[in-house]
Amino acid sequence: MEQITTSMLINELPRLILSLVLVIAFVALNALMLVYMERKVAGHMQKRLGPMVVGPHGLLQTLVDGIKLMGKQIINPEEVDLPLFRMAPILALVPAIAVFAVIPFSEKLVARDLNAGLLVVFAYASLSVLAILAAGWGSNNKYGLIGAVRSVAQQVAYEIPMLVSVLSVVLLSHTTQLTGIVNAQKGMWNIVYQPVAFLIFFICSVAETNRAPFDLVEGESELTAGFHTEYSGMGFGVFFLAEYASMVVGAAIATILFLGGWNGPTFGIGGALSGIFPGVLWFLIKVYILIFIVMWIRWTYPRVRFDQLLNFSWKVLLPFSLANLIITAVVTKL
Amino acid sequence: MKIERNLEEHSLYLNMGPQHPSTHGVLRVILKLDGEYIEEAEPVLGYIHRMHEKMGENRTYAQYLPNMGRVDYLSALSYNQCYVGAVERLTGIAPPPRAEYIRVITTELNRLSSHLLWFGAYVLDLGGFTPFLYSFDDREHILDLLESITGSRLTYCYFRFGGVSKDITDDFITGTRAFIKRLRMHLPMYETLVTKNVIFINRVKEVGIITPEAARRYGVTGPALRGSGIKYDVRKNEPYSIYPEVDFDIPVQDGCDALSRYIVRMLEMEQSMRIIEQALDKLPEGPVMAPKVPKKVKPPKGDCYFAVETARGDFGIYIVSDGTETAYRIKLRTPGFSNLSIFAEISRGTLLQDAISTMGSLDLVIPEIDR
Amino acid sequence: MLLSKTKTAIESIFPLEIKEADYARVGYHLEVILDAEKVVSLAKVMMAQGFYLEDVTAIDLNPDMEVIYHYAHTEGCCRVTGRAYTPRHAPEVPTIAGIYSGANWHERETHDFFGITFKDHPYLVPLLLPEDADFHPLVKEDGKVKQLKDIKRAEVKEQAGAPAAGEGKPAPAGGEKGEKA
């Protein structure tokens, strides 16, 4: 470990601030775009048009919605646990933003290229459950409480197969540094070697972000709005922002681990395409395709039942991911 | 029936409704929960009670007709049919055959629209948003068709004592045939999207078990009863109007669960389409109103009961006349009332999410329950 | 067949109270007129015969309120109407909620509307009316309430005139072709 010195801090400070500003801007912009995209995708899947009024094809709709949310009164219901209640939205957003510190958008475009990047990602990601628990418990609402309790069980159940499936990627690339994992995929993307792990990881990341069909935490048909029932204005808005931020994180990690990160397709006929776009663009294209699939899933399926959700994780995902890990370990040692 | 609150226990009392996304209107259910398991459920009614029965005593027979569209706004024409049927039985007015055919065609279209709405709303209850809009897209065509005949889109007041208020047009007939063709094409799509979906099946299978014995104790009727393996349909058991002249089946499933009730309704849509097609083929010429209907309907003294099969079950009207222009007593026996009364029993011991899918599978329309 | 079977079953307990009704005109086959205490034994018979309860309701009459039980069968077409009378000033009927669970709500509703007390009812509080309602909307005002004879069909004449008189009338339910079948 290097010794942290004052001069180092001074040298690093501009870079840190720049990264922070860029990441926050990226997250906010993404949320605006993704909400618009979600509404358009949902609309067209349902033979509707989606937002059409504000701006050309409703492009400015989410911006206006955001402004409206900011203008709303922030209500603190009686008998809430005020510190927890107010802290929860921030607690949800901060880890989602902090994760971006280690995500490499391209070879150079990474705020901090840690050698244990993958671990940092999962450490931060598991914090989100705390935020939901704080929100549900703090708001002194029975729907919120049930939602929060569901969230804990769900996160515990889905984190394990997710980590196990990621381990097999680590076995392949011999590193937990995210740039290292991407570089290891120069020749061939991991999805080709690890389709099962990819599928498990993808399902788990949908569940981790509490997106339909795994959105039991908010499950509006039984829990009205689950953990954020009592939130108004920007309190709700920040949760919303956090949800979309963690959606991007999930898709980004999946891209890095399985879809070759910023690498264009270097195999088959795709090899010719690789040079067309710069690395960042390749990365973002893959991320948005994954996000589109998440949306597609959301607007197609009904919500699963809670016990079945847990059963699916413990009885299907976990055995499959473990088997996959063992097979990978054996094959790489051969 | 009543939930006693005991603060010593570690139970959670959850007040679901009267404003709740899944109670379809203003139904309130007090739930006593142990974790997510329901220990007791107590439905609380009356939030949209309008005392339709009292209105019947204060209005003339003709003036009470518009009320029928408001009792159950989703199958208003079945209610129209029951009421005019009861008054016709009481007074001895006989509608001409063409009117009877038109009544059946429009009522079955109305049943289709009710089932389509239920399908969408049920999947919405289970968290699937998209099928809801697909079924509304189809339902909109029925509403357009019925609007072109009756003049309203939801609370129809179309049948009259001794006939119907307006003859159907050729446009309506071609439109109906085109719609049936369209719906036949769309039903397999619903099947792929919902019926076969593994998440959906897991949500409804073996959920909300209504045993045939319990169904009889509570007086459950309609698709909820037919999902418990009992082949009872007023249209077959006690045929009225022109139902004996058309060929149709009564779909029955014996799973006793929400899935069976779901499948019964989906199969019923096909049967409704068959009835409409046959009725359109056989549609006789002639007037649509009986020749001598008095301006003021004044049935003789006496009582009479008339029952029809609505989209939700057996709806009966019991009229007691004292020989004047207004009824002495009108009793509306609504199917939803009995169907909901079983909810407390079948939801006991199930998960909160199962209660939602059970409630949805009963196809509740609260105004009809509260009257 | 169902009809005759039901009739025999009811007759074995209520030989005097049972009457056959003209289905085409009134929409039910059998009518059982009982003392208020006997509604439970009728419910037991109906349960044993496989009937389900359509509804429980009442009519406000002077001097006795009429409580009505509609039963129907799922395996054919047979409707039975039970009628019991209870004094208007203090209406009271035993509950049948112990036999037909569905009667629980129907009786609560009737209690709301008419103020009829159902003896031994497990939970007789307002169902459709507000919890603190102290009125019964379907109880008629004193001037408007009628007697039983005012709402009954003039049957005496018809019976005297034998079936011929009934057939001579313009078919009462001629439009309901199905019912003749």
Place this chain on the structure above:
Amino acid sequence: MSYFGEIYTGAVSLIAGLGVTGKALFQPTVTVQYPWETIDITPTFRGHIELVTDEETGNFKCICCGLCQLNCPSHCISIKSSKPEGAKKKALDSYMLNFTTCSLCGTCVEGCPADAIKFSDDYNLAGFSREEFYFDLVKRAREEK
């Protein structure tokens, strides 16, 4: 069914579901952008009622018999009429429709012996107060002219 069989059929059903919504994504939408686009109202549409004027004389067809007022289940019609001196027929002074309680059942139009009232096709009704829906049909008909 076996463990793997269940997973397989489940996965197939899920993919088939994605196919349905995916196809819909590229199908034309059915939305009508309401304030800018409208659909035609059917001729049978039952809006609120309007007075019919006789094309020859330009007077209202109403003969002031009061049947509509009598037939209305919700008592939302009230007519005032007078008989000017020397005239043969009664003349309509005011025809008030309380649209807040009207249930659009059409009993009034059906019962009218002179065919003097009809349904309008006005479905864009909005207002800020209850009073805006107490329609004076005589005034409305004159304004329309």
